[in-house]
Amino acid sequence: MKNTIKLLSVLFVVILVAVTSLIVQVNKHIQSNNAVKEKSDQAKAEELAEKMKPKIEEHLHKRDIHNFIKTITFEKDVTINPMGDITIDGYVNDEPEKYGFSASLQYRAKKIGSMSYDPELSDRFIDWEEYKDEPEVKENYLKSFTKEERDQYLRDIGEKE
Structure with a gap:
């Protein structure tokens, strides 16, 4: 067993x-x-x-x-x-x-x-033509940059040489 x-x-x-x-x-x-x-x-x-x-x-x-x-x-x-x-x-x-x-x-x-x-x-894709009747919108936006950044941004979007 x-x-x-x-x-x-x-x-x-x-x-x-x-x-x-x-x-x-x-x-x-x-x-x-x-x-x-x-x-x-x-x-x-x-x-x-x-x-x-x-x-x-x-x-x-x-x-x-x-x-x-x-x-x-x-x-x-x-x-x-x-x-x-x-x-x-x-x-x-x-x-x-x-x-x-x-x-x-x-x-x-x-x-x-x-x-x-x-x-x-x-920001580089913004169409500012949509704000042509409101130029202060773009101006206020650009004021948020330093002078160098603003200049670079304007060059990037083709508004400054």
């Missing part, structure tokens, strides 16, 4: 170890497949970002009514946000700290969902 209990105990331990080992292997396989899928999603995001760069450039030039933009540079990192949109960042005129932008791309629609701009870049 004691031998039977010992045999059953040993058999139970062997089965328990085998089942645990099998569960660990299955989990590793699932994690491995998920890692491959994530890489695949990232690769798809990077591919879409590459295809959309000309459209982003076109969008920026369309907003650039003063022909301020001389160069457009894209960051290497492409991210996928929790909502599934793809984000690509960049900057213009070799000044990432001043003239940055971010484009949110919609993967399924293959289009630009939204664009955001650093404040200084956004």
Whole structure:
């Protein structure tokens, strides 16, 4: 009887170890497949970002009514946000700290969902013709700058040589 209990105990331990080992292997396989899928999603995001760069450039030039933009540079990192949109960042005129932008791309629609701009870049897109009947708006805006900043801004929008 004691031998039977010992045999059953040993058999139970062997089965328990085998089942645990099998569960660990299955989990590793699932994690491995998920890692491959994530890489695949990232690769798809990077591919879409590459295809959309000309459209982003076109969008920026369309907003650039003063022909301020001389160069457009894209960051290497492409991210996928929790909502599934793809984000690509960049900057213009070799000044990432001043003239940055971010484009949110919609993967399924293959289009630009939204664009955001650093404040200084956004300022270069202001159409002052809309305020021609209110010149004080532009004057008050320009007063917020130092003389050097004002001169640079006027050069950037083509109003000063």
